[in-house]
Amino acid sequence: MKKIIVLTLGLILLNISFAQQFTLPSVDLKTLDGKTINTRDLLKDGKPIFLDFWATWCKPCIVELNTLADLYPDWQDETDVKIVVVSIDDARTQSRVAPFVNSRGWDDFTILLDPNGDFKRAMNVINIPHSFIIQPNGKIFWQHTGFAPGDEQEIYNQLLKLKAQLDTTSKK
Amino acid sequence: MKRFVGILAFVFLFLLSYGQDQLQISGNFEINSQTYKPDSIINAPNVAEKLLSNIYGQIYISYKHFRAGLRYEAYQNALLGYDRRYNGKGIANRFVSYExxxxxxxxxxxxxxxxxxxxxxxxxxxxxxxxxxxxxxxxxxxxxxxxxxxxxxxxxxxxxxxxxxxxxxxxxxxxxxxxxxxxxxxxxxxxxxxxxxxxxxxxxxxxxxxxxxxxxxxxxxxxxxxxxxxxxxxxxxxxxxxxxxxxxxxxxxxxxxxxxxxxxxxxxxxxxxxxxxxxxxxxxxxxxxxxxxxxTIVPIHAYSLETIYPYAVHPTNEMGGSAEIFVKFKRKSFLGGKYGTLLSLDFVHVRSIQKTPTFDGTGYTSRFFMPGKTVFYQEIGAKLEKKISRKIKLKAKYLNLRYNKDIVQGLVGYGTIYANIGILDLTYRFTYTKALRTELQMLHTKQDMGSWAMIFAEYSVSPHWYFTVYDQYNYGNPHVEKRVHYYDLSVTYVHEGSRISIGYGRHREGIICVGGVCRNMPASNGFTFSVSTTF
Structure with a gap:
């Protein structure tokens, strides 16, 4: 039993060292108006995605989303990014999500609900905020946990890096 | 169980050799440890092990339409406040799915x-x-x-x-x-x-x-x-x-x-x-x-002193209502100022349902719209968020609480606690990557443990470092010897999906609640260490 676990973990670690980044898992989420949407559908328009897990009760998440809301119009022009924010508010606070985001003027973001944490679990998110940059092919390009003022610069740099990478591959 | 892990390992080996391209592996590891030393002033118990740890490791493997997951958990032994029945280790969760x-x-x-x-x-x-x-x-x-x-x-x-x-x-x-x-x-x-x-x-x-x-x-x-x-x-x-x-x-x-x-x-x-x-x-x-x-309809509170009196739902007997309003005053309006102002107000009231006892084994009858006599919880809150200048952001919050401690925590003799809480949260940005966030919190009550004051400061250097220090002072405790400082110092380093944090402090006794579920946290004194990574 122990040997098997050690062997498995060892191989996994070995694999990670030369492995590809993992792809967006397929999970059904809800939109604010009650439609079901699969996470894979987010990739349909071929844009890079900035994916952020947050909740109405999470203070640094709100700081992060406020910051991004101000920068989003410029980022869209420069990097073609689509910002998708996934609320992990459960039934207790889920009804607050729509009034919360609309009153703050975050309505440019794609807002999704993950009330039982299915997507959060599948993405291995332990603490929020936790954000990912996802390539148009679904592969994870970069991720970051927590938010401190200034992190937006790091996110922006990574988005530019991805854009440069995508531009070179499309030229080939 | 053994067979399951064996099969999984075999499938994994097979895929590793043949299915490189479609094989996806992801997972996360998390370790939380704490040392404990007895501290009679705050009632921190003597922990025989001195050091306790909760360990979690999750792995997902997906291949084309298949997905499998395995979670290892080890409690060596379970951190104080967790049920001792978790002590031990093993595969706590495993699944295979086809989609x-x-x-x-x-x-x-x-x-x-x-x-x-x-x-x-x-x-x-x-x-x-x-x-x-x-x-x-x-x-x-x-x-x-x-x-x-x-x-x-x-x-x-x-x-x-x-x-x-x-x-x-x-x-x-x-x-x-x-x-x-x-x-x-x-x-x-x-x-x-x-x-x-x-x-x-x-x-x-x-x-x-x-x-x-x-x-x-x-x-x-x-x-x-x-x-x-x-x-x-x-x-x-x-x-x-x-x-x-x-x-x-x-x-x-x-x-x-x-x-x-x-x-x-x-x-x-x-x-x-x-x-x-x-x-x-x-x-x-x-x-x-x-x-x-x-x-529950009671919102989740995030500031430390607010969480001294957390609400937990009563599935057997509860009725309530809440109202909350959010208004953003526009930039350059009278209340909005240069950057705009966000104001929110809320009211929450929770009480028992009406009951008329019966004697045929059904317990009671209850009229749907008739409220019961006992108030469990009530809050009136106001919150303001405002950017003062390019460097300064301000949040201010007021909360008036009515908290039936006996009902909510299932205790006897504490009665209903009336408390007022005021919070000031200021962020000052020194440079683009360096910021200081401070919180000043006050909780005023004449009951229970009396009044509290708290000061908190967090200095962050983006994108890696957080230095945090706080002190909670129970200055209004009716027992003079219990008017103590609960302090904590910690350093956190973040790199992409990984986080390492080390701290030292004295932590007050309390309950942590999320939704209807609460966990009692005994007081403690010691070092905390946590590491988590996502891959």
């Missing part, structure tokens, strides 16, 4: 929620030591766009074993707009659930129902900024430890109505729970083996 456009079939452990969770919700919350995962089979069908059907069967996790009851459940949901391809007009979703629990009747005296059924119906309507969410659930008589073994059916109702547009939001919620505790063991207590999770 296609039409169906998803999962064997092994799984989580799920029907509607708002009134009749079924399985979830994991490590901070609470809560995990009521099912072990069995779960099927999800998507026959046409707009329709989703779920069916499951299984038993629930009980520390390192499983509860005695078998849960069988189905849920159907229909979104009319997706189904009929309607692009305009109101958005309408309807759903219904049926859940049944089987547990043998081993009671020599009473005849207890072995199969307990519960069902629920729900409707969601969205139209031009309006949103309605209504769900009601019924459960047949289910004598249990929670309801003192009465033969009364249960009824649960939850609703929310909201309206919002850019710069404005309004939300009302209401609930009424009458004898609606539903577990896969009728004799279970504490947070164990819940099949459902009825949502």
């Amino acid at each position: 296609s456009q039409f169906l998803t079939l999962t064997l092994g452990n799984f989580y799920d929620q029907f509607g708002n969770g009134l009749v079924l919700r399985a979830f994991e919350d490590r901070a609470l030591g809560y995990d009521n995962a099912f072990d069995g089979a779960h099927l999800k069908l998507k026959p046409v766009k707009g329709i989703q059907i779920k069916a499951l069967i299984g038993r629930q996790r009980f520390f390192w074993s499983y509860g005695p009851g078998i849960v069988r459940a189905v849920d159907g949901e229909m979104n009319f707009n997706q189904l009929l391809d309607i692009k305009t007009g109101p958005e309408l979703t309807m759903g219904g659930s049926f859940v049944s629990r089987y547990q043998p009747d081993e009671n020599p005296i009473y005849k207890l129902p072995e199969n307990v059924a519960a069902w629920a119906g729900r409707i969601n309507v969205n139209y031009k900024g309006f949103a309605l969410n209504f769900e009601q659930a019924y459960k047949i008589n289910d004598p249990s430890a929670d309801n003192m073994y009465i033969y009364k059916p249960g009824l649960a109702t939850y609703m929310s109505v909201s309206y919002s547009k850019t710069g404005f939001g309004l939300v009302f919620t209401a609930n009424r729970y009458d004898n609606f505790s539903f577990r896969s063991d009728r004799n279970a207590t504490s947070n164990n083996l819940f099949i459902n999770s009825v949502p």
Whole structure:
């Protein structure tokens, strides 16, 4: 039993060292108006995605989303990014999500609900905020946990890096 | 179990050698440790082990349409405040699933929620030591766009074993707009659930129902900024430890109505729970083996002193209502100033349901709209968020609490506590990457432990470092010797999906609640160490 676990973990670690980044898992989420949407559908328009897990009760998440809301119009022009924010508010606070985001003027973001944490679990998110940059092919390009003022610069740099990478591959 | 791991390892090896391209591996590791030293002033107990650790490791493997997961947990021994029955180690969760456009079939452990969770919700919350995962089979069908059907069967996790009851459940949901391809007009979703629990009747005296059924119906309507969410659930008589073994059916109702547009939001919620505790063991207590999770209408508070008096839902007896308004005053308006101002106000009131006792074994009767006499919880809150300049951001909050400690925490002799809380949260940005966030918090009450003051400071250097220090001072404690400082110092380093944190401090006794679930945290004094990584 122990040997098997050690062997498995060892191989996994070995694999990670030369492995590809993992792809967006397929999970059904809800939109604010009650439609079901699969996470894979987010990739349909071929844009890079900035994916952020947050909740109405999470203070640094709100700081992060406020910051991004101000920068989003410029980022869209420069990097073609689509910002998708996934609320992990459960039934207790889920009804607050729509009034919360609309009153703050975050309505440019794609807002999704993950009330039982299915997507959060599948993405291995332990603490929020936790954000990912996802390539148009679904592969994870970069991720970051927590938010401190200034992190937006790091996110922006990574988005530019991805854009440069995508531009070179499309030229080939 | 051994065989399962063996098979998984074999499949993995096979895929590793043949399926490089489609093989996906991801996972996360988390370790939380703390040292303990006895501290008689704050009642920190003597912990024989001196050091305790909770360890979690999750791995997911996916290959084409298949996905498998394995979670290792080790409690060496469980951190103070976690149930000692977690002590030990092993594979706590494992599953394999197959997914296609039409169906998803999962064997092994799984989580799920029907509607708002009134009749079924399985979830994991490590901070609470809560995990009521099912072990069995779960099927999800998507026959046409707009329709989703779920069916499951299984038993629930009980520390390192499983509860005695078998849960069988189905849920159907229909979104009319997706189904009929309607692009305009109101958005309408309807759903219904049926859940049944089987547990043998081993009671020599009473005849207890072995199969307990519960069902629920729900409707969601969205139209031009309006949103309605209504769900009601019924459960047949289910004598249990929670309801003192009465033969009364249960009824649960939850609703929310909201309206919002850019710069404005309004939300009302209401609930009424009458004898609606539903577990896969009728004799279970504490947070164990819940099949459902009825949502409370009390919001989650995030500032430390607010969490001294957290609310926990009462599935057997509770009714309440809340209203909350959000307004954003525009830039350059009188109240908005240069950058705009965000104001929110809320009111929440929760109390008992009305009960007229009966003497035929059904316990009581209750009139639906008639409130009971006991107030459990009430809050009146106001919050302001404002950017003062390019460098300074301000948040201010006021909260007036009425907290029935005896009812909420199941204690005797504390009564109802009236408290006022004021918070000032300031962020100052020195440079683009360096910022200091400070909190000044005051809690004023003449009851219980008396008044508190707290100062908190966090210096962050983006994108890696956080230095945090705080002091909570219980200056108003009626016992002079207990007017002590609870301080904490910590350093956190973040790199992409990984986080390492080390700290030292003295932590007050308290309860941590999320939703209806709470965990008692004894006071402690010592070093904390935590590391987590996602890959």
